[in-house]
Amino acid sequence: MRDLSAIQRRFYELVTGGSIAVEPGLVVGSPERLAIYARMYLDRLHDVLWDDYPKLVAVLGAAVFRALVERYLRASPPTSFTVCDTGATLPEYLATRDDLSPWLADLARLERARVDVFDAADARVLSRDDLAGLAPEDWVGFSIGWVPASTIVRVAWAVDDLWNAVEEETTLEPPSQSPRTILVWRRALTVFHRTLEPDEAAVAEVVRTCTIGDVCAAIGEIDTTTTPAQRAIELLTRWLDAETLAAAT
Amino acid sequence: MFPRLGFGLGLRTTHYQDVVGGDPRVDWWEVISENFLVAGGNPRRVLRAVRERWPIVMHGVSLSIGSADPLDEAYLTRLAALVTEVEPAIVSDHLCWSSFGGHSAHDLWPLPYTEQALAHVVARVQQVQDHLRRRILLENPSSYIAFAASEIPEAEFLAEVARRADCGILLDVNNVFVSATNHGWDPHAYLAAIPADRVGQIHLAGHSDHGTHLLDTHDQPVCDAVWDLYAAAIARFGDVSTMIERDDHIPPIPELVGELDRAREIAMPVRSRRPDRLTHEVPHA
Numbered sequence: 228m229r230d231l232s233a234i235q236r237r238f239y240e241l242v243t244g245g246s247i248a249v250e251p252g253l254v255v256g257s258p259e260r261l262a263i264y265a266r267m268y269l270d271r272l273h274d275v276l277w278d279d280y281p282k283l284v285a286v287l288g289a290a291v292f293r294a295l296v297e298r299y300l301r302a303s304p305p306t307s308f309t310v311c312d313t314g315a316t317l318p319e320y321l322a323t324r325d326d327l328s329p330w331l332a333d334l335a336r337l338e339r340a341r342v343d344v345f346d347a348a349d350a351r352v353l354s355r356d357d358l359a360g361l362a363p364e365d366w367v368g369f370s371i372g373w374v375p376a377s378t379i380v381r382v383a384w385a386v387d388d389l390w391n392a393v394e395e396e397t398t399l400e401p402p403s404q405s406p407r408t409i410l411v412w413r414r415a416l417t418v419f420h421r422t423l424e425p426d427e428a429a430v431a432e433v434v435r436t437c438t439i440g441d442v443c444a445a446i447g448e449i450d451t452t453t454t455p456a457q458r459a460i461e462l463l464t465r466w467l468d469a470e471t472l473a474a475a476t
Numbered sequence: 477m478f479p480r481l482g483f484g485l486g487l488r489t490t491h492y493q494d495v496v497g498g499d500p501r502v503d504w505w506e507v508i509s510e511n512f513l514v515a516g517g518n519p520r521r522v523l524r525a526v527r528e529r530w531p532i533v534m535h536g537v538s539l540s541i542g543s544a545d546p547l548d549e550a551y552l553t554r555l556a557a558l559v560t561e562v563e564p565a566i567v568s569d570h571l572c573w574s575s576f577g578g579h580s581a582h583d584l585w586p587l588p589y590t591e592q593a594l595a596h597v598v599a600r601v602q603q604v605q606d607h608l609r610r611r612i613l614l615e616n617p618s619s620y621i622a623f624a625a626s627e628i629p630e631a632e633f634l635a636e637v638a639r640r641a642d643c644g645i646l647l648d649v650n651n652v653f654v655s656a657t658n659h660g661w662d663p664h665a666y667l668a669a670i671p672a673d674r675v676g677q678i679h680l681a682g683h684s685d686h687g688t689h690l691l692d693t694h695d696q697p698v699c700d701a702v703w704d705l706y707a708a709a710i711a712r713f714g715d716v717s718t719m720i721e722r723d724d725h726i727p728p729i730p731e732l733v734g735e736l737d738r739a740r741e742i743a744m745p746v747r748s749r750r751p752d753r754l755t756h757e758v759p760h761a
Binding site for chain 2: 228229230231235236238239242243251252253254255257259260261263264267268271272304305306308309310311313347349350375376413416
Protein backbone atom coordinates (compact mmCIF):
# COMPACT_ATOMS: atom_id res chain seq x y z
CA MET A 228 0.00 0.00 0.00
CA ARG A 229 1.68 3.25 -1.13
CA ASP A 230 -1.02 5.84 -1.76
CA LEU A 231 -1.19 8.45 1.03
CA SER A 232 -4.97 8.55 1.20
CA ALA A 233 -5.30 4.76 1.16
CA ILE A 234 -2.71 4.39 3.92
CA GLN A 235 -4.40 7.00 6.08
CA ARG A 236 -7.84 5.51 5.54
CA ARG A 237 -6.73 2.06 6.68
CA PHE A 238 -4.71 3.37 9.61
CA TYR A 239 -7.63 5.53 10.75
CA GLU A 240 -10.00 2.56 10.53
CA LEU A 241 -7.68 0.33 12.53
CA VAL A 242 -6.87 2.84 15.25
CA THR A 243 -10.31 4.30 15.79
CA GLY A 244 -11.85 0.87 15.49
CA GLY A 245 -9.69 -0.34 18.35
CA SER A 246 -8.01 -3.06 16.29
CA ILE A 247 -4.61 -4.38 17.24
CA ALA A 248 -4.10 -6.42 14.08
CA VAL A 249 -1.10 -5.34 12.05
CA GLU A 250 -1.66 -5.66 8.33
CA PRO A 251 1.35 -6.66 6.24
CA GLY A 252 2.11 -3.86 3.84
CA LEU A 253 0.70 -1.12 6.04
CA VAL A 254 2.89 -0.71 9.10
CA VAL A 255 6.18 -2.04 10.37
CA GLY A 256 5.98 -3.04 14.01
CA SER A 257 4.20 -5.33 16.39
CA PRO A 258 0.43 -5.28 17.04
CA GLU A 259 1.24 -3.86 20.45
CA ARG A 260 2.79 -0.80 18.84
CA LEU A 261 -0.34 -0.17 16.76
CA ALA A 262 -2.44 -0.69 19.89
CA ILE A 263 -0.63 2.26 21.48
CA TYR A 264 -2.33 4.55 18.97
CA ALA A 265 -5.72 2.92 19.51
CA ARG A 266 -5.38 3.30 23.27
CA MET A 267 -4.17 6.91 23.07
CA TYR A 268 -7.04 7.84 20.76
CA LEU A 269 -9.63 6.51 23.15
CA ASP A 270 -7.87 7.65 26.33
CA ARG A 271 -7.44 11.23 25.19
CA LEU A 272 -11.04 11.70 24.12
CA HIS A 273 -12.33 9.80 27.14
CA ASP A 274 -10.40 12.18 29.39
CA VAL A 275 -11.91 15.20 27.65
CA LEU A 276 -15.43 13.86 28.15
CA TRP A 277 -14.61 12.86 31.72
CA ASP A 278 -13.67 16.48 32.47
CA ASP A 279 -16.72 17.88 30.67
CA TYR A 280 -19.29 15.54 32.25
CA PRO A 281 -18.19 14.94 35.86
CA LYS A 282 -21.74 14.47 37.17
CA LEU A 283 -22.52 11.95 34.45
CA VAL A 284 -19.38 10.07 35.46
CA ALA A 285 -20.47 10.10 39.09
CA VAL A 286 -23.92 8.78 38.23
CA LEU A 287 -22.83 6.09 35.76
CA GLY A 288 -19.56 5.02 37.33
CA ALA A 289 -16.20 4.92 35.58
CA ALA A 290 -16.64 1.60 33.75
CA VAL A 291 -20.08 2.35 32.33
CA PHE A 292 -18.96 5.86 31.37
CA ARG A 293 -15.96 4.50 29.47
CA ALA A 294 -18.17 2.02 27.60
CA LEU A 295 -20.54 4.88 26.80
CA VAL A 296 -17.67 6.97 25.45
CA GLU A 297 -16.50 4.13 23.21
CA ARG A 298 -19.95 3.75 21.67
CA TYR A 299 -20.45 7.51 21.42
CA LEU A 300 -17.16 8.01 19.57
CA ARG A 301 -18.03 5.29 17.08
CA ALA A 302 -21.45 6.85 16.51
CA SER A 303 -20.22 10.42 16.53
CA PRO A 304 -16.47 10.73 15.85
CA PRO A 305 -15.00 14.20 16.45
CA THR A 306 -15.14 16.57 13.50
CA SER A 307 -13.94 19.81 15.06
CA PHE A 308 -10.39 21.12 15.13
CA THR A 309 -10.78 21.63 18.86
CA VAL A 310 -10.94 18.65 21.14
CA CYS A 311 -13.23 20.69 23.39
CA ASP A 312 -16.08 20.05 20.94
CA THR A 313 -15.75 16.27 21.22
CA GLY A 314 -18.59 15.98 23.70
CA ALA A 315 -20.83 18.61 22.15
CA THR A 316 -23.34 16.08 20.83
CA LEU A 317 -23.25 13.65 23.75
CA PRO A 318 -26.62 14.90 25.10
CA GLU A 319 -28.28 14.25 21.73
CA TYR A 320 -26.59 10.86 21.51
CA LEU A 321 -27.85 9.90 24.96
CA ALA A 322 -31.35 10.88 23.92
CA THR A 323 -31.17 8.25 21.17
CA ARG A 324 -30.18 5.48 23.56
CA ASP A 325 -33.42 3.71 24.45
CA ASP A 326 -31.51 1.35 26.72
CA LEU A 327 -30.42 4.16 29.04
CA SER A 328 -32.41 6.23 31.53
CA PRO A 329 -34.05 9.14 29.71
CA TRP A 330 -32.91 11.69 32.31
CA LEU A 331 -29.24 11.09 31.48
CA ALA A 332 -29.61 13.25 28.36
CA ASP A 333 -30.98 16.11 30.47
CA LEU A 334 -28.13 15.83 32.97
CA ALA A 335 -25.70 15.93 30.04
CA ARG A 336 -27.50 19.00 28.63
CA LEU A 337 -26.95 20.86 31.87
CA GLU A 338 -23.31 19.85 32.05
CA ARG A 339 -22.70 20.77 28.41
CA ALA A 340 -24.28 24.19 28.91
CA ARG A 341 -21.88 24.83 31.76
CA VAL A 342 -18.92 23.90 29.51
CA ASP A 343 -20.12 26.14 26.67
CA VAL A 344 -20.70 29.11 28.96
CA PHE A 345 -17.23 28.80 30.46
CA ASP A 346 -15.55 29.74 27.15
CA ALA A 347 -18.26 32.04 25.80
CA ALA A 348 -17.47 35.55 24.63
CA ASP A 349 -16.88 38.29 27.19
CA ALA A 350 -19.22 41.28 27.33
CA ARG A 351 -19.68 44.35 29.44
CA VAL A 352 -22.38 43.48 31.92
CA LEU A 353 -25.16 45.87 32.74
CA SER A 354 -25.06 47.22 36.29
CA ARG A 355 -27.54 48.82 38.64
CA ASP A 356 -25.66 52.08 38.09
CA ASP A 357 -26.28 51.85 34.34
CA LEU A 358 -30.03 51.70 34.92
CA ALA A 359 -29.92 54.29 37.67
CA GLY A 360 -28.35 56.66 35.20
CA LEU A 361 -31.28 56.38 32.79
CA ALA A 362 -33.79 59.16 32.55
CA PRO A 363 -37.23 57.92 33.72
CA GLU A 364 -38.68 58.34 30.23
CA ASP A 365 -35.92 56.10 28.78
CA TRP A 366 -36.61 53.14 31.09
CA VAL A 367 -39.38 51.45 29.16
CA GLY A 368 -37.59 51.60 25.83
CA PHE A 369 -34.15 50.58 27.11
CA SER A 370 -32.98 47.40 25.36
CA ILE A 371 -31.45 44.55 27.32
CA GLY A 372 -30.33 40.99 26.61
CA TRP A 373 -28.52 38.11 28.20
CA VAL A 374 -24.72 38.26 28.19
CA PRO A 375 -23.14 35.81 25.69
CA ALA A 376 -21.83 33.76 28.62
CA SER A 377 -25.32 32.65 29.58
CA THR A 378 -27.80 30.16 28.24
CA ILE A 379 -31.19 28.70 29.05
CA VAL A 380 -31.59 24.93 29.36
CA ARG A 381 -34.99 23.28 29.33
CA VAL A 382 -35.15 19.81 30.86
CA ALA A 383 -37.92 17.35 31.54
CA TRP A 384 -36.32 15.87 34.67
CA ALA A 385 -35.11 17.38 37.94
CA VAL A 386 -31.48 16.97 36.97
CA ASP A 387 -30.54 20.15 38.81
CA ASP A 388 -31.36 18.32 42.03
CA LEU A 389 -29.27 15.36 40.91
CA TRP A 390 -26.42 17.73 39.99
CA ASN A 391 -26.57 19.19 43.50
CA ALA A 392 -26.62 15.73 45.08
CA VAL A 393 -23.44 14.79 43.24
CA GLU A 394 -21.83 18.09 44.15
CA GLU A 395 -22.72 17.67 47.81
CA GLU A 396 -21.82 13.96 47.77
CA THR A 397 -25.20 12.95 49.16
CA THR A 398 -27.20 9.87 48.20
CA LEU A 399 -27.94 9.76 44.50
CA GLU A 400 -31.54 9.08 43.53
CA PRO A 401 -32.96 9.04 40.01
CA PRO A 402 -34.48 12.46 39.35
CA SER A 403 -38.22 12.93 39.20
CA GLN A 404 -39.93 13.82 35.94
CA SER A 405 -40.48 17.52 36.44
CA PRO A 406 -40.04 19.94 33.53
CA ARG A 407 -38.06 23.03 34.39
CA THR A 408 -35.96 25.83 32.95
CA ILE A 409 -32.40 26.38 34.13
CA LEU A 410 -30.38 29.53 33.59
CA VAL A 411 -26.64 28.88 33.22
CA TRP A 412 -24.23 31.80 33.29
CA ARG A 413 -20.68 32.84 33.99
CA ARG A 414 -19.78 35.58 36.44
CA ALA A 415 -16.09 36.52 36.37
CA LEU A 416 -14.44 33.09 36.03
CA THR A 417 -17.09 30.94 37.69
CA VAL A 418 -20.06 29.19 36.06
CA PHE A 419 -23.38 29.13 37.91
CA HIS A 420 -26.81 27.71 37.22
CA ARG A 421 -30.17 28.27 38.82
CA THR A 422 -33.61 26.81 38.24
CA LEU A 423 -35.98 29.60 37.31
CA GLU A 424 -39.36 30.22 38.85
CA PRO A 425 -42.23 29.61 36.41
CA ASP A 426 -42.92 33.27 35.57
CA GLU A 427 -39.19 34.02 35.44
CA ALA A 428 -38.73 31.14 32.98
CA ALA A 429 -41.42 32.58 30.72
CA VAL A 430 -39.94 36.08 30.83
CA ALA A 431 -36.41 34.73 30.36
CA GLU A 432 -37.44 33.73 26.83
CA VAL A 433 -38.45 37.30 26.06
CA VAL A 434 -35.21 38.71 27.40
CA ARG A 435 -33.15 37.26 24.55
CA THR A 436 -33.42 40.78 23.12
CA CYS A 437 -36.10 43.09 24.44
CA THR A 438 -36.80 46.32 26.24
CA ILE A 439 -37.58 46.74 29.90
CA GLY A 440 -41.11 47.55 28.76
CA ASP A 441 -41.30 44.12 27.09
CA VAL A 442 -40.33 42.49 30.40
CA CYS A 443 -43.19 44.29 32.16
CA ALA A 444 -45.61 43.33 29.41
CA ALA A 445 -44.56 39.68 29.56
CA ILE A 446 -45.05 39.61 33.31
CA GLY A 447 -48.42 41.26 32.91
CA GLU A 448 -49.56 38.33 30.75
CA ILE A 449 -48.68 35.88 33.52
CA ASP A 450 -50.84 35.47 36.60
CA THR A 451 -48.70 36.70 39.46
CA THR A 452 -49.39 37.90 42.96
CA THR A 453 -47.45 41.11 42.48
CA THR A 454 -47.91 43.95 40.04
CA PRO A 455 -45.98 43.65 36.74
CA ALA A 456 -43.75 46.62 37.55
CA GLN A 457 -42.85 45.28 41.00
CA ARG A 458 -42.07 41.84 39.65
CA ALA A 459 -40.11 43.25 36.71
CA ILE A 460 -37.91 45.26 39.08
CA GLU A 461 -37.46 42.18 41.27
CA LEU A 462 -36.33 40.03 38.33
CA LEU A 463 -34.17 42.75 36.77
CA THR A 464 -32.41 43.29 40.08
CA ARG A 465 -31.83 39.57 40.45
CA TRP A 466 -30.38 39.31 36.94
CA LEU A 467 -28.29 42.48 37.30
CA ASP A 468 -26.74 41.26 40.54
CA ALA A 469 -25.95 37.91 38.94
CA GLU A 470 -24.24 39.79 36.07
CA THR A 471 -26.34 38.07 33.44
CA LEU A 472 -27.61 41.13 31.59
CA ALA A 473 -25.96 43.24 28.92
CA ALA A 474 -27.19 46.33 27.16
CA ALA A 475 -28.47 45.18 23.79
CA THR A 476 -26.89 46.94 20.81
CA MET B 477 16.16 33.61 10.59
CA PHE B 478 14.31 32.99 13.89
CA PRO B 479 14.02 35.01 17.11
CA ARG B 480 16.32 33.98 19.94
CA LEU B 481 14.02 34.11 22.91
CA GLY B 482 16.03 32.31 25.56
CA PHE B 483 14.35 29.69 27.76
CA GLY B 484 10.61 29.20 28.07
CA LEU B 485 7.89 26.97 29.46
CA GLY B 486 4.57 25.71 28.21
CA LEU B 487 1.74 27.75 29.74
CA ARG B 488 -0.58 25.31 31.53
CA THR B 489 -3.88 25.97 33.30
CA THR B 490 -2.52 24.77 36.65
CA HIS B 491 0.00 27.61 36.54
CA TYR B 492 -2.27 30.44 35.33
CA GLN B 493 -2.55 32.07 38.74
CA ASP B 494 1.18 31.84 39.49
CA VAL B 495 2.10 33.26 36.11
CA VAL B 496 -0.39 36.14 36.03
CA GLY B 497 0.07 37.02 39.69
CA GLY B 498 3.76 36.28 39.99
CA ASP B 499 7.01 36.82 38.18
CA PRO B 500 8.47 33.42 37.26
CA ARG B 501 12.01 33.48 35.92
CA VAL B 502 10.95 32.45 32.43
CA ASP B 503 11.93 34.27 29.23
CA TRP B 504 8.84 33.35 27.21
CA TRP B 505 5.76 31.13 27.19
CA GLU B 506 4.49 28.65 24.64
CA VAL B 507 0.71 28.28 24.41
CA ILE B 508 -1.28 25.55 22.70
CA SER B 509 -3.06 27.57 20.02
CA GLU B 510 -6.30 25.57 20.11
CA ASN B 511 -6.78 26.27 23.84
CA PHE B 512 -7.21 29.93 23.00
CA LEU B 513 -9.39 29.65 19.89
CA VAL B 514 -12.39 30.30 22.09
CA ALA B 515 -14.63 33.33 22.17
CA GLY B 516 -13.79 34.53 25.67
CA GLY B 517 -13.56 33.58 29.30
CA ASN B 518 -10.56 32.82 31.43
CA PRO B 519 -8.16 31.49 28.77
CA ARG B 520 -8.35 34.69 26.73
CA ARG B 521 -7.96 36.87 29.83
CA VAL B 522 -4.87 34.93 30.88
CA LEU B 523 -3.42 35.07 27.38
CA ARG B 524 -3.80 38.85 27.25
CA ALA B 525 -2.24 39.25 30.69
CA VAL B 526 0.71 37.02 29.87
CA ARG B 527 1.27 38.63 26.48
CA GLU B 528 1.59 42.04 28.14
CA ARG B 529 4.67 40.83 30.01
CA TRP B 530 6.31 38.08 27.96
CA PRO B 531 6.87 36.97 24.36
CA ILE B 532 4.43 34.25 23.36
CA VAL B 533 5.00 31.32 21.02
CA MET B 534 1.92 29.63 19.53
CA HIS B 535 2.10 25.85 19.14
CA GLY B 536 -0.74 24.09 17.34
CA VAL B 537 -1.94 20.50 17.40
CA SER B 538 -4.75 20.55 14.82
CA LEU B 539 -3.19 21.67 11.56
CA SER B 540 -2.96 18.06 10.36
CA ILE B 541 -0.49 19.17 7.73
CA GLY B 542 0.01 15.67 6.32
CA SER B 543 -3.62 14.63 6.07
CA ALA B 544 -5.10 13.66 2.73
CA ASP B 545 -8.12 15.74 3.77
CA PRO B 546 -8.27 19.36 2.59
CA LEU B 547 -6.84 21.89 5.03
CA ASP B 548 -9.48 23.13 7.48
CA GLU B 549 -10.07 26.68 6.25
CA ALA B 550 -12.22 27.58 9.26
CA TYR B 551 -9.40 26.55 11.55
CA LEU B 552 -6.84 28.51 9.55
CA THR B 553 -8.99 31.62 9.60
CA ARG B 554 -9.37 31.51 13.37
CA LEU B 555 -5.69 30.71 13.81
CA ALA B 556 -4.76 33.69 11.64
CA ALA B 557 -7.00 35.95 13.73
CA LEU B 558 -5.33 34.76 16.93
CA VAL B 559 -1.89 35.29 15.38
CA THR B 560 -2.85 38.84 14.48
CA GLU B 561 -4.09 39.48 18.01
CA VAL B 562 -1.24 37.83 19.91
CA GLU B 563 1.65 38.67 17.59
CA PRO B 564 3.55 35.54 18.65
CA ALA B 565 7.28 35.31 18.14
CA ILE B 566 6.88 31.85 16.58
CA VAL B 567 3.97 29.81 15.17
CA SER B 568 4.38 26.05 14.96
CA ASP B 569 2.60 22.73 14.55
CA HIS B 570 3.62 19.12 13.91
CA LEU B 571 4.85 17.03 10.99
CA CYS B 572 1.95 14.64 11.30
CA TRP B 573 -1.64 13.97 10.36
CA SER B 574 -4.59 13.69 12.67
CA SER B 575 -7.71 13.82 10.56
CA PHE B 576 -9.28 11.68 7.88
CA GLY B 577 -12.63 11.73 6.12
CA GLY B 578 -13.66 14.87 7.98
CA HIS B 579 -13.02 13.26 11.35
CA SER B 580 -10.35 14.43 13.74
CA ALA B 581 -8.52 11.99 15.99
CA HIS B 582 -6.84 14.72 18.05
CA ASP B 583 -3.61 12.77 17.98
CA LEU B 584 -0.29 13.29 16.18
CA TRP B 585 0.07 10.35 13.83
CA PRO B 586 3.27 9.78 11.86
CA LEU B 587 3.32 10.05 8.09
CA PRO B 588 4.46 7.52 5.54
CA TYR B 589 7.66 9.18 4.40
CA THR B 590 7.19 8.92 0.64
CA GLU B 591 7.79 11.27 -2.28
CA GLN B 592 4.02 11.63 -2.61
CA ALA B 593 3.66 12.67 1.04
CA LEU B 594 6.62 15.01 0.73
CA ALA B 595 5.11 16.92 -2.19
CA HIS B 596 1.74 16.96 -0.42
CA VAL B 597 3.15 18.40 2.83
CA VAL B 598 5.32 20.97 1.04
CA ALA B 599 2.34 22.33 -0.90
CA ARG B 600 0.22 22.55 2.24
CA VAL B 601 2.92 24.26 4.30
CA GLN B 602 3.18 26.89 1.59
CA GLN B 603 -0.61 27.26 1.64
CA VAL B 604 -0.60 27.73 5.42
CA GLN B 605 2.27 30.20 5.33
CA ASP B 606 0.49 32.22 2.66
CA HIS B 607 -2.65 32.23 4.81
CA LEU B 608 -0.83 33.28 7.96
CA ARG B 609 1.59 35.55 6.06
CA ARG B 610 4.49 34.21 8.05
CA ARG B 611 6.86 31.30 8.23
CA ILE B 612 5.81 28.39 10.44
CA LEU B 613 7.87 25.73 12.20
CA LEU B 614 7.09 22.00 12.00
CA GLU B 615 7.95 19.68 14.87
CA ASN B 616 9.30 16.17 14.43
CA PRO B 617 6.83 13.71 15.99
CA SER B 618 7.46 10.86 18.36
CA SER B 619 6.29 7.58 16.88
CA TYR B 620 5.75 3.93 17.72
CA ILE B 621 5.24 2.46 14.27
CA ALA B 622 6.59 3.17 10.81
CA PHE B 623 4.70 2.74 7.58
CA ALA B 624 5.89 0.03 5.23
CA ALA B 625 5.68 2.49 2.34
CA SER B 626 8.23 4.88 3.86
CA GLU B 627 11.21 5.39 1.60
CA ILE B 628 12.83 8.50 3.10
CA PRO B 629 14.37 8.70 6.60
CA GLU B 630 12.27 10.97 8.82
CA ALA B 631 15.02 13.53 9.41
CA GLU B 632 15.69 13.84 5.68
CA PHE B 633 11.97 14.13 5.01
CA LEU B 634 11.64 16.96 7.56
CA ALA B 635 14.74 18.70 6.24
CA GLU B 636 13.43 18.52 2.69
CA VAL B 637 10.01 19.89 3.72
CA ALA B 638 11.76 22.83 5.40
CA ARG B 639 13.93 23.53 2.37
CA ARG B 640 11.23 23.21 -0.29
CA ALA B 641 8.47 24.98 1.66
CA ASP B 642 10.78 27.56 3.22
CA CYS B 643 9.55 26.78 6.71
CA GLY B 644 11.38 26.24 9.98
CA ILE B 645 11.87 23.23 12.20
CA LEU B 646 10.85 22.86 15.80
CA LEU B 647 13.24 20.20 16.96
CA ASP B 648 11.82 18.14 19.80
CA VAL B 649 14.91 16.50 21.24
CA ASN B 650 12.87 14.13 23.38
CA ASN B 651 10.90 13.04 20.31
CA VAL B 652 14.16 12.33 18.48
CA PHE B 653 15.27 10.18 21.40
CA VAL B 654 11.92 8.39 21.76
CA SER B 655 11.55 7.63 18.05
CA ALA B 656 15.21 6.69 17.66
CA THR B 657 14.88 4.21 20.52
CA ASN B 658 11.59 2.81 19.24
CA HIS B 659 12.82 2.37 15.67
CA GLY B 660 16.51 1.67 16.23
CA TRP B 661 17.71 4.92 14.63
CA ASP B 662 20.90 6.75 15.56
CA PRO B 663 19.71 9.99 17.24
CA HIS B 664 22.96 11.78 16.43
CA ALA B 665 22.63 10.87 12.76
CA TYR B 666 19.10 12.32 12.99
CA LEU B 667 20.49 15.64 14.27
CA ALA B 668 23.18 15.62 11.57
CA ALA B 669 20.50 15.37 8.87
CA ILE B 670 18.67 18.48 10.09
CA PRO B 671 19.83 21.74 8.45
CA ALA B 672 21.14 24.00 11.22
CA ASP B 673 19.76 27.20 9.75
CA ARG B 674 16.19 25.87 9.79
CA VAL B 675 15.91 25.06 13.50
CA GLY B 676 13.97 27.86 15.16
CA GLN B 677 12.95 26.28 18.44
CA ILE B 678 13.76 23.29 20.63
CA HIS B 679 11.43 21.24 22.83
CA LEU B 680 12.58 19.23 25.82
CA ALA B 681 10.33 16.82 27.70
CA GLY B 682 10.20 13.63 29.68
CA HIS B 683 9.07 10.20 28.50
CA SER B 684 8.26 6.86 30.11
CA ASP B 685 10.06 3.59 29.52
CA HIS B 686 7.77 0.62 28.87
CA GLY B 687 10.54 -1.90 28.30
CA THR B 688 9.82 -2.69 24.68
CA HIS B 689 9.31 0.94 23.77
CA LEU B 690 9.36 4.51 25.05
CA LEU B 691 6.19 6.59 25.34
CA ASP B 692 6.24 10.34 24.82
CA THR B 693 4.27 11.13 27.97
CA HIS B 694 5.55 14.58 29.04
CA ASP B 695 4.88 13.51 32.60
CA GLN B 696 8.31 13.55 34.20
CA PRO B 697 11.59 15.46 34.16
CA VAL B 698 13.91 15.39 31.17
CA CYS B 699 16.16 12.35 31.51
CA ASP B 700 19.95 12.40 31.34
CA ALA B 701 20.08 10.78 27.90
CA VAL B 702 17.88 13.55 26.48
CA TRP B 703 19.98 16.22 28.21
CA ASP B 704 23.03 14.69 26.51
CA LEU B 705 21.26 14.80 23.17
CA TYR B 706 20.25 18.41 23.85
CA ALA B 707 23.90 19.30 24.39
CA ALA B 708 24.70 17.77 21.00
CA ALA B 709 21.78 19.63 19.44
CA ILE B 710 22.82 22.99 20.89
CA ALA B 711 26.38 22.39 19.73
CA ARG B 712 25.07 21.87 16.19
CA PHE B 713 22.16 24.34 16.03
CA GLY B 714 23.42 27.12 18.30
CA ASP B 715 21.52 29.44 20.61
CA VAL B 716 18.04 28.23 19.72
CA SER B 717 14.97 29.20 21.80
CA THR B 718 14.45 26.26 24.13
CA MET B 719 11.52 25.21 26.27
CA ILE B 720 10.36 22.40 28.51
CA GLU B 721 6.99 20.74 27.87
CA ARG B 722 5.12 19.21 30.78
CA ASP B 723 1.55 18.02 30.31
CA ASP B 724 0.94 15.57 33.13
CA HIS B 725 2.07 15.33 36.75
CA ILE B 726 2.82 19.02 36.38
CA PRO B 727 5.04 20.30 39.20
CA PRO B 728 5.15 23.85 40.60
CA ILE B 729 6.81 26.39 38.32
CA PRO B 730 10.04 26.65 40.37
CA GLU B 731 10.73 22.98 39.71
CA LEU B 732 10.38 23.52 35.97
CA VAL B 733 12.52 26.66 36.19
CA GLY B 734 15.15 24.45 37.81
CA GLU B 735 15.07 22.26 34.71
CA LEU B 736 15.32 25.36 32.55
CA ASP B 737 18.43 26.35 34.50
CA ARG B 738 20.02 23.08 33.46
CA ALA B 739 19.22 23.93 29.85
CA ARG B 740 20.71 27.41 30.32
CA GLU B 741 23.85 25.84 31.76
CA ILE B 742 24.22 23.40 28.86
CA ALA B 743 23.65 26.20 26.34
CA MET B 744 25.94 28.69 28.08
CA PRO B 745 29.02 28.05 25.92
CA VAL B 746 26.98 28.54 22.77
CA ARG B 747 25.11 31.58 24.10
CA SER B 748 28.32 33.35 25.09
CA ARG B 749 29.41 33.15 21.45
CA ARG B 750 26.18 34.83 20.36
CA PRO B 751 25.81 38.52 21.20
CA ASP B 752 22.83 38.84 18.82
CA ARG B 753 20.34 37.22 21.19
CA LEU B 754 17.51 39.49 20.13
CA THR B 755 17.79 38.83 16.43
CA HIS B 756 14.34 39.21 14.93
CA GLU B 757 12.68 36.94 12.46
CA VAL B 758 12.82 37.80 8.79
CA PRO B 759 9.17 37.91 7.66
CA HIS B 760 8.09 35.16 5.34
CA ALA B 761 8.07 36.44 1.79
